[in-house]
Amino acid sequence: MGLWDSYRMRLRRKRRLVRAVRKSGELSPVQDNTKAIRPGDILLVSTMRNEQIRLPYFLQYYRGLGVNHFLFVDNGSTDGTADYLRGMEDVSLWHTTASYKRSGFGIDWMNYLKRRYAHEHWVLVVDPDEFFIYPFCDTRPIRALTDWLDNSAIRSFSAMLLDVYPKGRIGEVPYQAGQNPLEIAHWFDSGNYTISRNPEYGNLWIQGGPRARVFFADQPRKAPALNKIPLVKWNRRYAFASSTHALLPRGLNQVYETDGGEKASGALLHTKFLDTFTAKAEEELVRGQHYGGSAEYKAYAARLAEQPELWCKWSEKYINWRQLEILGLMSKGNWA
Amino acid sequence: MSTVGVVMLVHTALERAAQVVRHWTANGCPVVLHVDRNVSRDLFARFRQSLDGNPLVRFAARHRCEWGTWGIVAASQSASEVMLAEFPDVRHVYLASGSCLPLRPVQELTDYLAARPQTDFIESATTADVPWIVGGLSHERFTLRFPFSWKKHRYLFDRYVNLQRRLRIKRRIPPGLVPHMGSQWWCLTRQTLSAILQDPERPVYDAYFRKVWIPDESYFQTLARLYSGNIESRSLTLSKFDFQGKPHIFYDDHLQLLRRSDCFVARKIWPHAERLYQAFLTDPAGAMKRTEPNPGKIDRIFAKAVERRTRGRAGLYMQSRFPGHGSENGVTSSPYSVFQGFTELFEDFETWLARTTGAQVHGHIFAPQGAAFSEGQSLVNGCLNGNAKARDYNPESFLTSLIWNTRGERQCFQFGPRDNQAVNWLVARDTNAQVSVISGAWAIPLFKSSRSFAELRQEAARLQQREAEQLQILRSQWTKARVRIWSMAEFVEAPMEPLQTIIDEIGPLTARHLGEAPRMTDLEGFGQFLQNLKNQGMHPYLMGDFPVGQSPASPSKPQRKPYLVRKS
Numbered sequence: 001m002g003l004w005d006s007y008r009m010r011l012r013r014k015r016r017l018v019r020a021v022r023k024s025g026e027l028s029p030v031q032d033n034t035k036a037i038r039p040g041d042i043l044l045v046s047t048m049r050n051e052q053i054r055l056p057y058f059l060q061y062y063r064g065l066g067v068n069h070f071l072f073v074d075n076g077s078t079d080g081t082a083d084y085l086r087g088m089e090d091v092s093l094w095h096t097t098a099s100y101k102r103s104g105f106g107i108d109w110m111n112y113l114k115r116r117y118a119h120e121h122w123v124l125v126v127d128p129d130e131f132f133i134y135p136f137c138d139t140r141p142i143r144a145l146t147d148w149l150d151n152s153a154i155r156s157f158s159a160m161l162l163d164v165y166p167k168g169r170i171g172e173v174p175y176q177a178g179q180n181p182l183e184i185a186h187w188f189d190s191g192n193y194t195i196s197r198n199p200e201y202g203n204l205w206i207q208g209g210p211r212a213r214v215f216f217a218d219q220p221r222k223a224p225a226l227n228k229i230p231l232v233k234w235n236r237r238y239a240f241a242s243s244t245h246a247l248l249p250r251g252l253n254q255v256y257e258t259d260g261g262e263k264a265s266g267a268l269l270h271t272k273f274l275d276t277f278t279a280k281a282e283e284e285l286v287r288g289q290h291y292g293g294s295a296e297y298k299a300y301a302a303r304l305a306e307q308p309e310l311w312c313k314w315s316e317k318y319i320n321w322r323q324l325e326i327l328g329l330m331s332k333g334n335w336a
Numbered sequence: 337m338s339t340v341g342v343v344m345l346v347h348t349a350l351e352r353a354a355q356v357v358r359h360w361t362a363n364g365c366p367v368v369l370h371v372d373r374n375v376s377r378d379l380f381a382r383f384r385q386s387l388d389g390n391p392l393v394r395f396a397a398r399h400r401c402e403w404g405t406w407g408i409v410a411a412s413q414s415a416s417e418v419m420l421a422e423f424p425d426v427r428h429v430y431l432a433s434g435s436c437l438p439l440r441p442v443q444e445l446t447d448y449l450a451a452r453p454q455t456d457f458i459e460s461a462t463t464a465d466v467p468w469i470v471g472g473l474s475h476e477r478f479t480l481r482f483p484f485s486w487k488k489h490r491y492l493f494d495r496y497v498n499l500q501r502r503l504r505i506k507r508r509i510p511p512g513l514v515p516h517m518g519s520q521w522w523c524l525t526r527q528t529l530s531a532i533l534q535d536p537e538r539p540v541y542d543a544y545f546r547k548v549w550i551p552d553e554s555y556f557q558t559l560a561r562l563y564s565g566n567i568e569s570r571s572l573t574l575s576k577f578d579f580q581g582k583p584h585i586f587y588d589d590h591l592q593l594l595r596r597s598d599c600f601v602a603r604k605i606w607p608h609a610e611r612l613y614q615a616f617l618t619d620p621a622g623a624m625k626r627t628e629p630n631p632g633k634i635d636r637i638f639a640k641a642v643e644r645r646t647r648g649r650a651g652l653y654m655q656s657r658f659p660g661h662g663s664e665n666g667v668t669s670s671p672y673s674v675f676q677g678f679t680e681l682f683e684d685f686e687t688w689l690a691r692t693t694g695a696q697v698h699g700h701i702f703a704p705q706g707a708a709f710s711e712g713q714s715l716v717n718g719c720l721n722g723n724a725k726a727r728d729y730n731p732e733s734f735l736t737s738l739i740w741n742t743r744g745e746r747q748c749f750q751f752g753p754r755d756n757q758a759v760n761w762l763v764a765r766d767t768n769a770q771v772s773v774i775s776g777a778w779a780i781p782l783f784k785s786s787r788s789f790a791e792l793r794q795e796a797a798r799l800q801q802r803e804a805e806q807l808q809i810l811r812s813q814w815t816k817a818r819v820r821i822w823s824m825a826e827f828v829e830a831p832m833e834p835l836q837t838i839i840d841e842i843g844p845l846t847a848r849h850l851g852e853a854p855r856m857t858d859l860e861g862f863g864q865f866l867q868n869l870k871n872q873g874m875h876p877y878l879m880g881d882f883p884v885g886q887s888p889a890s891p892s893k894p895q896r897k898p899y900l901v902r903k904s
Contacts, residue, residue: 221729257657261648336638
């Protein structure tokens, strides 16, 4: 990369940050417990809309891993999300009814919150349907991971999206609040992922999994991106680039080894395919607030009427992180 | 009071350090603490207070300790001086850090050292003999100067090293010293340690080592060689290093592993590893039953981690391993076979191959209409999709995924000029690939087809060109695959021998002679067909020479079984 490219990227990053500050006007604080954030705390940032049913288990899971504070953006929920979160001392909540699409799919809001509150903190950016898995997550809290990353002078940690789905029709078993979604959706595709390098940001572009297999088999290029870098030791100069899939400065995207070795990485179990999915897909199709003209939701809608089954005889049943590591979906790297 | 004294260097996690100090002193071992100058005054005062009134604890003068610099040696020196002066009963001094954890009851260590009163335990090897040097500086650590911090001013550090190399500036090593290196964590006898500290030449040595790089790994290691009568070159502290030379950290889930160590002390322990501290910092009565030491297991786990980080799993492409061209350490994960022209020449080749080798035999997995997986499946292992568009989106990844997903089971598939040719280079570069080509066999289906001759002629020209390009790749100097190419005429002449060779190579299941041959298709009239192509101005050459009258091996009586030679 030449000087010109570096300069261009720098401008782009600055523009992202300016946008973040500008868009912060759209956020109104509902519950501000950020004073409770202490140096070294591990934070979690998320944008959500009508996900109240998922929150009890979501909070339980991440509190269990050792997340100290949650920063939520509520994008116009009407299901009582704010009421549910009221009074939780480790949750700060902002509300907005502004356009999700025009905030760069939430990234402007989150860039702002991180710039303001997450400077010098490890911060996890996940959606309410994503569950972060990392090597040794069953025996070591997330602080063990961040301490190790600090020690190794690593600033960002990759975890690809791994779509999990139920056996049988999507939505056959209704999800109950507080329930572990993996009780319903615990099957995944273990070996149909394609990877290419995005020369612009230096990140990997990963596609595949059940969504590519069932909804995008005939237009694989349009299949959703699965690469994510959800855990970053944030600095106020950092920004999500165009989505949560790439960061600026570009060095943060170097989460993969090009010389043959394996870096440590995790996975985000994506529990999108519960009974809530059908309603969500219909709503999002109408709102048209998602990436690429909501192409993803259009593809779902086209198939959902047939009630497709994502499960096939080669589907793998999720057991634990060691299984994912053996399958080559994530790696311990040199963490032992 | 015990005859073992502990010098402990502390810089973070002070509460844990205090906990370990109490453990040592409760077992009668005096402890002299060195607290890094970088620790704030408040924290230090609180730490000191927490150990107040403990008669076996002393504090040494504080130095600033930065990794790779003299401060750590200075700290060890001052703390050792305090130890030798204040606790005259101490026979052995054990150097430990605040994140070290005693693995075995202190009494065992005391007994062990009492039984070896003259032995110094210090890892100490000459620079030529150590494999663990990271960063490329071995002997030069002792002959160059290092005024710049490697951690904070890497650029200046590197530049200055290069400058000295270019100007050939070399420091003189003080006479009598032979540079040795080894683990920073030692256990020395009072005699050796006081000899080092009270040496009249010490100012000279100190001045010299002050500018050596990472002196904490060489100062005592070199000087001990001068004075010790009995060096056992190993560390009593279990310490494992990763590929960058940073120590591995132990967590709660290492409990069982650490119990099997034969070392007395382990480093470094994650400060929040509550279970480890609880399990090991207990009185002998509460200690767990001893298990048979098995240090090999620990070695293996950490050696594997280094291997994983530096080489990774061959043939794996994933989010944190995406090797560049040529750096794959194995393009694919396991051996596989590619057959070209065999299904065209033999009528039951796939079933025959599966029966003979026990391998997974697919059809043309790069066929234009989609992958013909074995048993007509549309998906295979790993939910890999045979859909043509999905496959052709990234054909290389399709192939490497197939081989990765089915590791443990040999894969065979058919290939040909009708198929997507995008993987040709990948296969050619792959040492795992066994490629067998009967060139020109693509003409057989044309020969048997009833399409118009004009179409056939056009198609033949296209296929011949594609196969010629592919053969050029397979014959290139960069090809690493096991490639065998026969012209069709050559193969038809004597089919059994090449078949036997290919099958032998595939696996132990077939370490026997072929009892059964695949059925060759009827080639009556094939020579004439080729001649017709020639007459139309197309020049088929990849299949070799077939006489116009009759094909050489094709039997005059159709359907005769090809004979085979039993060598026995």
